[in-house]
Amino acid sequence: MLFEALADGNRRRILDLLLERERPVHDLVGVLRVSQPAVSKHLRVLREAGLVTSRVDAQRRLYRLRAEPLHQLDDWLAPYRATWESRLDALENHLEDMT
Amino acid sequence: MLFEALADGNRRRILDLLLERERPVHDLVGVLRVSQPAVSKHLRVLREAGLVTSRVDAQRRLYRLRAEPLHQLDDWLAPYRATWESRLDALENHLEDMT
DNA sequence: CAGCTATATAACCGAATCAGAATACTGGCC
DNA sequence: GGCCAGTATTCTGATTCGGTTATATAGCTG
Numbered sequence: 001m002l003f004e005a006l007a008d009g010n011r012r013r014i015l016d017l018l019l020e021r022e023r024p025v026h027d028l029v030g031v032l033r034v035s036q037p038a039v040s041k042h043l044r045v046l047r048e049a050g051l052v053t054s055r056v057d058a059q060r061r062l063y064r065l066r067a068e069p070l071h072q073l074d075d076w077l078a079p080y081r082a083t084w085e086s087r088l089d090a091l092e093n094h095l096e097d098m099t
Numbered sequence: 100m101l102f103e104a105l106a107d108g109n110r111r112r113i114l115d116l117l118l119e120r121e122r123p124v125h126d127l128v129g130v131l132r133v134s135q136p137a138v139s140k141h142l143r144v145l146r147e148a149g150l151v152t153s154r155v156d157a158q159r160r161l162y163r164l165r166a167e168p169l170h171q172l173d174d175w176l177a178p179y180r181a182t183w184e185s186r187l188d189a190l191e192n193h194l195e196d197m198t
Numbered sequence: 199c200a201g202c203t204a205t206a207t208a209a210c211c212g213a214a215t216c217a218g219a220a221t222a223c224t225g226g227c228c
Numbered sequence: 229g230g231c232c233a234g235t236a237t238t239c240t241g242a243t244t245c246g247g248t249t250a251t252a253t254a255g256c257t258g
Contacts, residue, residue: 007106008216012175019178025235035218040236042216059225059234067182074176076111079118081173083166107246124205137247139206158204158255
């Protein structure tokens, strides 16, 4: 579910906003240019992917980022990162050879 | 297009396979359990996202991984990584306090 | 050139996705 | 209790997506 959750731009935007601080839904609706129900649905997807948690504050729900699942993404990325790092090394070596 | 390209499991599978080595389409069809046209379409999406390139070899097309765009993903991930690393630090500090 | 292999594209289909409008639910406030 | 604010859920429609089958294209090979 993780990659699918990140596939949508509005959802990534929400995560970016929650990176700064915990926020109520209303706050997110103000920033994104979509309806409140749309935001609620994106939040549900993110919640189901474990990327956000919410706590109740009177009528509001405060959403908070939960970055742990992104660790998976980091893990998936690792072998690819190795690839481009080795290419970078190759470039560096090449440059060294030129000096 | 990057995140959308990675949203599908079969496409990530293709990238994983190309991580090992360059491969013709036929090869990928053998591994994934979908039809040849389906694989071709996934390859098109990956190509348009800049994640693979192909070269002609007689009737075959050899697909090769191009990991560079994943650098973007790495960049996007960076601030979140900072988050969980700081939490890890917090845990370490906590453990230190206990000793 | 006829036929085979490898791949891409087109046409089509069902399921999933995303958006908005309408509605339901919940907690504070008079 | 009646009302308002804030949020979630339901319903609906348009679009996209991922798959298959059928067809087109290109390069061997006899």
